[in-house]
Amino acid sequence: MKCLVTGGAGYIGSIAVKELITKKHEVIVVDNLSKGIKKLVNKKAKFYKLDLTNYKSLSKVFQKHKPEIVMHFAGYKAVEESMQNPEKYSDNVIGTANLLKCMNENKTKKIIYSSTAAVYKPHNKTVTETDELEPNNYYGETKRICEQMILWFSKIYGIKYTIFRYFNVIGDGGLNYIDPEATNVLPIIMEVVMNKRPELQIFGTNYPTRDGTCIRDYIDVIDLVDAHIKSLNKANNEIINLATNSGTSVKELVSEVEKALNITVPKKNKGRRAGDPPTLVASNKKAQKLLKWTPKISLKKSILATYKAYN
Ligand SMILES: NC(=O)c1ccc[n+]([C@@H]2O[C@H](COP(=O)([O-])OP(=O)(O)OC[C@H]3O[C@@H](n4cnc5c(N)ncnc54)[C@H](O)[C@@H]3O)[C@@H](O)[C@H]2O)c1
Structure with a gap:
């Protein structure tokens, strides 16, 4: 499969790129290297240093490669910083909007999205996917907005999605x-x-x-990436916790x-x-059932x- 990975030079994205390449997929990486590290990107992947807020550059990559699927890891993720510099975190939303536009224009079939436990309204019971959403920081809010945009693009244009809400990745x-x-x-x-x-x-x-x-x-990053690989052909139009x-x-x-x-x-x-x-702490029953996955x-x-x- 031809897979475009955003944030593929980051912690989780670089491991996903490595796994996709091992499984013989063709991989295109886009990353602005604000935090990503170029040398982590597998040499067999095509790499573009670009910011997702730059629609023109992103669109050129889509037109050139026509990816079938997108794994969208790119984003700023520091909770405290999001409350001090919300403008920076709005780029999570602008970047995702550009990505969805490019996907629709180039007939990309599916997006696998990195969301977070921070979208939930905090409570002390085991978290399930149907629990109420109410982020208590702007980072979580940007993720909730992106989730909603993905759901609407799916409804309107038929783009498929798997949205993963990660807990603490280690x-x-x-x-x-x-x-x-x-x-x-x-x-x-x-x-x-x-x-x-x-x-x-x-x-x-x-x-x-x-x-x-x-x-x-705490969920190990290898287990987390394994769930992403399993979702390439499964769990369409589902929102799934990744937790233990x-x-x-x-x-x-x-x-x-x-x-x-x-x-x-x-x-x-x-x-x-x-x-x-x-x-x-979150339930992972849905992931187990839909992906035949277990940490x-x-x-x-x-x-x-x-x-x-x-x-
Ligand atoms: N690590 C965790 O515990 C955790 C938990 C929940 C959710 N997430 C989400 O998973 C995703 C990946 O997390 P990570 O831990 O690998 O983070 P990371 O910071 O290591 O990787 C994110 C990558 O995205 C790039 N990036 C950021 N904004 C960009 C933009 N506008 N355009 C292009 N590239 C951009 C960065 O340079 C970086 O390489 C993030 O979206 C994050 O919010 C992570």
């Missing part, structure tokens, strides 16, 4: 990815382990959870890292951060793979 897909601007907890722990930070700050130790720290659902159905607290995660690496991670308890829900990588394996990447 691990390494064999490309030794090091997050250049770590904001997620495992890359931050790795920076502490590598002496790039003095300690891990634990934000909130008095949440109504089993040990007082926030509980999250089980939660790990910050303290439990740190303790897993300490056990796996046989070290002690320096840590400091801090106050709660605004907007952090105590628990965020296989253990937390320990994800930690060891991440550690290897940082060494």
Whole structure:
């Protein structure tokens, strides 16, 4: 299949590109390299450095390659930054609008879209796909708007979609990815382990959870990409959580890292951060059923793979 991958130089996109190439698909990558790293892009993929907000350049790529399918990873994803610089995050929406326009003009059949747990209205029960949406930050809102645009383009023009809502993505897909601007907890722990930070700050130790720290659902990036590959021909016009159905607290995660690496991670308890829900764990029943997919990588394996990447 001829597949255009946006954000294919980023953390998840670069692994998806590698997997698509392994499975003999033809891959075209577009990425503005704002955060992506060119050397992560598999040499067999055709690469274009361009910003999705530039309709003219994007349109030329579509006209030249006529992709059959799009995997749309490109986007800005830092929650805090989205509240300080919303203009930048509006590009997530403008880029997706341009992409959908190009897809329709060039008869691209399907989009596989990277959405997020941040679209949901936070609550403490296991999240299912039909739960209420109410993002509490602008990043999540841009993702919700993009989801809605995709649904409308599907309704009006018949473009197929699989929208994936990712929970906390961790691990390494064999490309030794090091997050250049770590904001997620495992890359931050790795920076502490590598002496790039003095300690891990634990934000909130008095949440109504089993040990007082926030509980999250950590999904390995290899499992995540596997679901994308499986959705090339399946799960059309579906919205699907990608999660493990089980939660790990910050303290439990740190303790897993300490056990796996046989070290002690320096840590400091801090106050709660605004907007952090105590628990965020999702059901993956829909993914299991529609994609015949199940996450296989253990937390320990994800930690060891991440550690290897940082060494
Ligand atoms: N990593 C996670 O835990 C997580 C969780 C939920 C959702 N997501 C979503 O998954 C997608 C991929 O995430 P990631 O972790 O690989 O992020 P990433 O930042 O590593 O990759 C995103 C890529 O998109 C590129 N990009 C950004 N804006 C662009 C634009 N306007 N035009 C062209 N290229 C652009 C960046 O240079 C980068 O290479 C994102 O859309 C993100 O919102 C990620």
